[in-house]
């Protein structure tokens with residue numbers, strides 16, 4: 525054990541470290557208790573892996589902004605290293621990461637982050653969600669898969685100009701592979717931290733080969749799209765993200781591995797933007813089912829802004845502060861990506877008098893902010909009004925950072941907010957969301973992976989009575 529680490533519980537067993545303190549428990553609750561005991565920065569061993577948990581807005585800001593140059597690496601991780609090979613956006617570092625992050629951020633701005641074309645892509649998909657709910661004719665539905673398909677289609681449209689029917693076999697195969705691969709990488713990382721010898725076992729207990737096979741299938745689909753785009757590319761008529769990438773490569777006369785680089789970036793955008801937005805929209809629906817009075821208040825606000833038969837455009841969001849406050853409260857209580865994506869340091873560093881060793885994995889505990897009682901009274905309560913002042917104007921709480929801060933902050937926050945706005949307004953304009961007949965509303969309990977995904981749940985979408993009847 526390195527000396528002068530941040531405080532933390534003693535590793536109980538040599539092989540598994542502090543895992544018994546968290547295994548089978550609510551990790552976020554356990555971390556809240558540990559913060560009370562050890563302070564804003566503490567250390568833990570998950571197997572052989574040293575984890576440094578950073579809590580509270582001031583300390584997180586200090587780490588990610590003031591010392592951002594030191595803390596913007598990603599730690600090495602058994603399967604993700606193998607899968608990404610230093611490419612892409614999420615797990616890459618140095619020049620590759622900087623260039624691709626800059627390119628992707630500018631590409632999103634050019635394509636319409638917060639502008640019309642993204643709104644069109646989202647609107648087209650949300651219509652399919654409404655049709656799905658209509659077909660189910662007020663029966664209990666598990667809406668998560670439908671939301672995941674529509675969020676993935678939005679990304680497909682923005683990135684490569686494609687979209688699929690939800691019953692298309694190859695599309696469903698693609699969705700399945702995406703989910704399976706992310707689960708495999710997550711599980712393998714946990715197992716290998718506890719039992720490092722597993723990576724040398726001959727029978728592939730970590731299912732590395734399955735994950736790599738999946739990756740190859742997914743990337744071969746991206747590569748085919750790239751080739752199609754190269755053949756039909758017209759620099760005067762940019763259609764999507766892939767076209768922008770081809771233009772960028774022309775500009776810098778880059779040849780060689782640009783196909784590999786692009787497919788890794790696209791894979792990361794799907795990885796980062798699919799499950800996160802799906803999780804957020806699912807939480808929104810769960811809280812709306814649990815709070816019919818909030819559904820009614822949002823409807824009232826939307827009706828008084830655009831009338832009962834129209835769906836508002838995103839540019840009208842400022843006229844609907846209660847809806848905006850509800851979206852913030854969904855992001856807060858839903859705790860969508862509660863521990864960010866692990867950060868790392870290039871070399872051992874000293875921070876706040878403690879040593880942070882080179883190979884540690886730094887968990888940015890965003891839950892410690894979203895559930896901080898000194899920022900949010902009764903933090904476990906769903907209460908959108910907390911984001912409104914006495915005149916009904918939205919309060920922007922500086923400390924509230926569900927998309928993280930600093931150099932690695934999320935590049936998709938604008939599209940995620942737009943998705944939440946459009947999904948909520950479109951669904952509530954047509955339906956009233958209820959629990960299945962005779963059942964209580966879904967429990968707001970999450971399952972922790974990279975996202976805090978709600979447990980499987982069902983709801984019933986009843987056609988909305990028009991305002992004159994109610």
Ligand code: HEM
Pocket residue numbers: 613614615625792793796797798800801804860861864865866888926927928929931932933934935936937939940
């Ligand atoms: C509600 C939905 C979302 C939430 C709560 C969310 C949150 C986050 C968080 C907390 C991080 C980690 C930042 C860090 O490591 O400090 C992150 C990273 C990232 N997000 Fe999002 N995200 C969402 C949706 C999206 C979408 C829709 C996209 C893409 C279209 C996206 C793209 C990314 C990328 C590429 C990264 C990695 C950035 C890097 O390593 O430089 N996210 N996100």
